[in-house]
Structure formats: C-alpha cells, structure tokens
Amino acid sequence: MRKITLDKLDTLFAEIAKINKLYLPVDTAAGAKYEEWAEGKTLSNALNTVRSPKDFFFPQTENLVDFKMEGKTIEIIDTRAECEDFVIFGIRACDVKSFDILDRVFLSEPVDTYYKNRRDHGIIVSMACTRPAETCFCGTFSIDAASPAGDVVCHKTEDALYLDAKTEKGEALLAALASLTEDTDTAAVEEQKKLIAEHLAKLPLKDLSAEDFGDGKTNEFFGAPEWKELSETCLGCGTCTFVCPTCQCYDIKDFNTGHGVKRFRCWDSCMYSDFTRMAHGNSRNSQLERFRQRFMHKLVYYPTNNDGLFSCVGCGRCISKCPINMNIVKVMKKLGGKKNG
Numbered sequence: 591m592r593k594i595t596l597d598k599l600d601t602l603f604a605e606i607a608k609i610n611k612l613y614l615p616v617d618t619a620a621g622a623k624y625e626e627w628a629e630g631k632t633l634s635n636a637l638n639t640v641r642s643p644k645d646f647f648f649p650q651t652e653n654l655v656d657f658k659m660e661g662k663t664i665e666i667i668d669t670r671a672e673c674e675d676f677v678i679f680g681i682r683a684c685d686v687k688s689f690d691i692l693d694r695v696f697l698s699e700p701v702d703t704y705y706k707n708r709r710d711h712g713i714i715v716s717m718a719c720t721r722p723a724e725t726c727f728c729g730t731f732s733i734d735a736a737s738p739a740g741d742v743v744c745h746k747t748e749d750a751l752y753l754d755a756k757t758e759k760g761e762a763l764l765a766a767l768a769s770l771t772e773d774t775d776t777a778a779v780e781e782q783k784k785l786i787a788e789h790l791a792k793l794p795l796k797d798l799s800a801e802d803f804g805d806g807k808t809n810e811f812f813g814a815p816e817w818k819e820l821s822e823t824c825l826g827c828g829t830c831t832f833v834c835p836t837c838q839c840y841d842i843k844d845f846n847t848g849h850g851v852k853r854f855r856c857w858d859s860c861m862y863s864d865f866t867r868m869a870h871g872n873s874r875n876s877q878l879e880r881f882r883q884r885f886m887h888k889l890v891y892y893p894t895n896n897d898g899l900f901s902c903v904g905c906g907r908c909i910s911k912c913p914i915n916m917n918i919v920k921v922m923k924k925l926g927g928k929k930n931g
C-alpha cells in the first residue's frame with residue numbers, strides 16, 4: 591500500500607495527467623460532476639456525482655457510423671477511433687460495481703466494440719466512502735462502501751490518501767507514481783474501515799433486503815396489484831433512468847446531413863411512452879407497464895439472466911432526483927417481501 595499526504599494531491603494529479611488523461615469529480619453549481627483535471631481543479635468530496643461515471647464507457651450520445659452518398663454509391667465510414675488510456679479518479683463502490691452490470695450487457699456476444707474500446711482503456715481509481723448518506727443502500731446488494739473494487743483503491747483520511755493497487759493496470763499506475771508516494775502499512779485504512787462499518791450500521795436503509803426478489807420471481811411479482819398505486823403519479827420523465835449508473839437502454843437514429851447520413855446512438859428510457867413503439871404499435875401502452883418494466887428488470891429479469899446479480903447498486907440517485915419522490919426503495923418496500931413489508 592502507498593500513501594501521499596493530502597497537501598501533495600495536486601502534485602499527484604499533475605503527475606497522473608502527464609501520463610494519461612485524468613478525470614475526477616469536481617464541485618459545480620449543479621452538483622458534483624466528472625471533469626478533466628487541470629491545474630486549480632480540486633477533488634470533490636461528494637458521494638454521488640449527478641451523472642454517474644457510466645458516461646465514460648457508454649456516453650449519452652455517440653456517432654456510430656457515417657454513410658456518404660454520391661449518386662448511387664454509398665460509402666460506409668467507420669467513425670471508431672482507438673482511444674488512449676485514461677484514468678477516472680474517485681469512483682465510489684456502487685458506481686464501480688455498476689461497470690460489472692454494464693459489462694454483462696455490452697461485453698457478451700455480440701460484443702459492443704464501442705463500449706469495449708473505452709472499457710479496455712479506462713483505469714479505475716476508486717474511493718471508499720467515509721460517510722455514506724442516508725439515501726445509500728449499496729449493502730443491500732452486497733457492496734461494501736469501505737472496500738470498493740477498481741484498479742487502484744483509495745482511502746482518504748484527514749491528512750493522507752492511501753492507494754492500493756488491485757490489478758496489473760493499477761500496479762503500473764502506482765509504479766509510475768512511486769517517486770511521489772511512500773510505502774505504508776494498512777493500519778490507518780483498517781481503522782477507517784471500522785469507522786465506516788459503524789456508520790453504515792446506523793443508516794436508515796441498512797436493513798433493506800433484496801432477498802425476496804431475484805431469479806425466477808417473474809410470476810410472483812408481474813401481476814401484483816401494488817404496481818397500480820406505485821406507478822400512479824409517475825410522470826414518465828425518465829430522470830431515474832438517466833441518473834442511474836446501471837440503466838443501459840438506448841435508441842439508434844439516423845440524421846440526414848444533405849449529402850449522407852450520420853447514425854447516432856442515444857440513451858433512451860423504458861419510462862418513455864414511445865420506448866417500445868414499433869411498426870405494429872406499442873407493446874407497453876400504460877405508464878403502469880413502463881414503470882413495472884423498469885423495476886422488474888432491475889429486481890427480477892436481470893438477476894434471472896445474470897446468475898442472481900441485481901441491476902441496482904444502491905447509489906440512491908433515484909431517491910434524491912425523482913420529482914415525485916418515487917424510487918426503487920419504495921418499490922422494494924411495497925412489494926417486498928417479507929423483510930421489507
């Protein structure tokens with residue numbers, strides 16, 4: 591394990607930025623957001639960025655391919671460019687876990703090469719949460735806020751940053767920073783982990799359980815009468831899906847440039863009324879059906895298809911951002927189960 595005092599953090603960032611592009615959460619008037627580091631930018635202490643770091647691997651819009659037309663000839667232009675290694679610093683445990691969930695979608699056959707290119711080049715430096723918020727419930731999905739995954743795992747104390755390499759990528763990064771950091775034991779980190787565990791044990795959602803959901807529960811929950819009341823006031827605004835680190839629906843659209851076509855992929859939302867509109871009509875005609883789809887996907891369909899892994903990481907963004915104060919916790923409590931009922 592390596593250590594650097596906090597007064598040298600800017601030097602550390604400058605050194606990383608010399609090697610790779612470095613992105614980190616910074617405070618803005620609209621909340622914390624990831625920005626490329628430049629001198630004068632300081633690391634935010636916020637737990638959640640407003641938008642999750644899924645943008646790095648699955649951007650909100652991306653140009654997939656261009657078609658150039660001349661007479662009767664169509665040229666297909668591959669817009670993909672091999673990206674360079676980049677470092678994302680300060681990702682919380684919940685958001686790091688969301689990458690596993692996205693990987694199962696985008697890296698299973700047929701592999702999404704756009705996503706894979708960025709995933710291969712991203713170096714994840716995670717940050718333990720010293721004081722998880724009242725909206726946090728990552729523990730419900732067996733995520734430990736004190737021990738995130740990542741290529742390098744960081745713990746920040748009052749006066750120092752502790753860095754622990756967990757992968758080859760992480761070891762290479764820390765080796766390049768060796769002259770700035772010093773070797774240390776794990777005592778301070780272990781102490782911090784204990785304090786975090788004590789704090790987690792006091793959070794209001796500490797007992798929220800997902801055990802009644804999961805693999806094979808479609809028939810049990812699909813027809814539940816509770817969906818009506820739960821979905822009644824949903825505006826279908828899609829905010830919950832856009833801030834969610836694990837939502838991965840998208841739409842593909844072509845734009846006529848006058849001399850060709852640009853094909854874009856854009857985030858979409860299963861909460862939107864036209865999400866399932868097809869030539870024959872729409873297979874989900876009510877907000878109840880759309881609302882049910884989102885939560886059944888996270889709590890039942892995804893785990894059914896992915897060895898029991900839930901498609902929620904308990905980040906709490908949907909709790910703080912939904913304009914009508916509806917969220918996955920309310921759904922789990924209402925439907926669920928013996929422990930949450």
Ligand code: SF4
Pocket residue numbers: 830833834835836837888901902903904905906907908909918
């Ligand atoms: S459903 Fe809500 S709590 Fe779960 S990962 Fe998405 S935004 Fe976070």
Ligand code: SF4
Pocket residue numbers: 823824825826827828829830831861911912913914915916917
């Ligand atoms: S649950 Fe809330 S955030 Fe999500 S679509 Fe409905 S109103 Fe919007």
